[in-house]
Amino acid sequence: MKNKKGTCLIFIGILFIAAALGITVYNILDEKRADAEVLTAAEQVRQEINSVSVPEEYADEPVVPDYVLNPDADMPKVEIDGKEYIGILEIPSLGLTLPVLGQWSYAGLKKAPCCYAGSAYESGFVIAAHNYDGHFGRLKNLSEGDSIRFTDADGNVFEYYAASFESLGADAVEDMLTDEWDMTLFTCTTGGQSRFTVRCEREGIE
Numbered sequence: 359m360k361n362k363k364g365t366c367l368i369f370i371g372i373l374f375i376a377a378a379l380g381i382t383v384y385n386i387l388d389e390k391r392a393d394a395e396v397l398t399a400a401e402q403v404r405q406e407i408n409s410v411s412v413p414e415e416y417a418d419e420p421v422v423p424d425y426v427l428n429p430d431a432d433m434p435k436v437e438i439d440g441k442e443y444i445g446i447l448e449i450p451s452l453g454l455t456l457p458v459l460g461q462w463s464y465a466g467l468k469k470a471p472c473c474y475a476g477s478a479y480e481s482g483f484v485i486a487a488h489n490y491d492g493h494f495g496r497l498k499n500l501s502e503g504d505s506i507r508f509t510d511a512d513g514n515v516f517e518y519y520a521a522s523f524e525s526l527g528a529d530a531v532e533d534m535l536t537d538e539w540d541m542t543l544f545t546c547t548t549g550g551q552s553r554f555t556v557r558c559e560r561e562g563i564e
Contacts, residue, residue: 396456433510449507506541
């Protein structure tokens with residue numbers, strides 16, 4: 359009887375180990391898939407942005423960007439494979455070039471960083487991303503003063519720098535959505551108990 363119980367416990371233990379290994383392998387493969395997809399999407403969004411041209415009759419004239427005249431306007435979007443992107447986020451110190459989806463969702467975060475709130479045209483712009491290594495998993499390696507660039511779908515470029523770092527609770531929505539900062543980047547920590555948050559100031563803004 360004892361031998362049967364022992365054999366049963368060993369079998370159950372093996373099942374648990376196999377399940378844990380299966381989950382680990384799945385997570386690794388899922389992250390690799392996400393990293394590959396985001397690189398492809400970034401290149402496609404970049405191509406769409408580069409294809410935007412100024413009409414010939416205005417080519418030699420100074421052009422005031424639409425967002426300056428109407429900062430409350432919705433950000434323009436480009437559609438790639440049925441998904442709408444508002445631009446590209448670049449973090450040179452981390453070697454990241456990431457497309458940004460126009461609307462956040464849990465499913466969207468599996469594909470690319472998402473606009474969580476606000477707009478690049480005003481303060482309070484918030485971008486969320488998964489903690490995959492090729493998404494926002496390495497935000498913790500940023501240093502104060504590191505440059506961050508966002509290019510919208512019309513080709514307007516916004517330069518920022520990392521100004522402050524915070525760890526916020528999973529339910530600290532009001533703190534995350536403050537318009538005290540020009541841009542905020544955040545991602546879940548391992549286990550999802552908190553959000554690693556990077557506060558950014560826009561260059562050239564007093």
